[in-house]
Amino acid sequence: MxxxxxxxxxxxxxxxxxxxxxxxxxxxxxxxxxxxxxxxxxxxxxxLQRNLVEDKCPVCAYEFTGFNRTECRCPNCGELLKVEQGQFNRLTPPGTIDVDAVEVSVKQLED
Structure with a gap:
């Protein structure tokens, strides 16, 4: 006191x-x-709320966190990714065409 x-x-x-x-x-x-x-x-x-992005890897669907407008690697498959607009995108060389594979079921046609 x-x-x-x-x-x-x-x-x-x-x-x-x-x-x-x-x-x-x-x-x-x-x-x-x-x-x-x-x-x-x-x-x-x-x-942090504006720049922290939680999304799935477009290659292996592993969910992890990254910072917006940066490049990073997926911790699961090692794919080089770019974080843009709140989602992960593959970082590919120019001229690369990225396609999604679709599974087609086989049907046997009888004569």
């Missing part, structure tokens, strides 16, 4: 002598030290 009273008396003395700007500067510094981590944490979470 005595420590707080001494601190308060020091601030009052500095304010009456004409050094109120020093007290105000100290209080502003304390406010910034308290508020900066809170604002930084909120800003980081906002950025």
């Amino acid at each position: 005595g420590c707080w009273l001494t601190l308060l008396a020091t601030f009052l003395l500095l304010g009456t002598v004409g050094l109120g700007w020093l007290v105000n500067g100290f209080l502003i510094l304390i406010g910034l030290v308290i508020l900066a981590p809170v604002i930084g944490w909120i800003g980081f979470r906002w950025w």
Whole structure:
């Protein structure tokens, strides 16, 4: 209790002598030290929500997480992928045609 009273008396003395700007500067510094981590944490979470993408690999359907507008490899099959508009796309050389295989059932026709 005595420590707080001494601190308060020091601030009052500095304010009456004409050094109120020093007290105000100290209080502003304390406010910034308290508020900066809170604002930084909120800003980081906002950025993470906008840039973190969870999707399936288009090759092996393994679900994992990546950052938007970056290139990464699938941890399961090793395919090079690019994260665009919230989904994973294969990164292929120009001129490559990407097709999807479709299974066709076989029917025997009798004569």
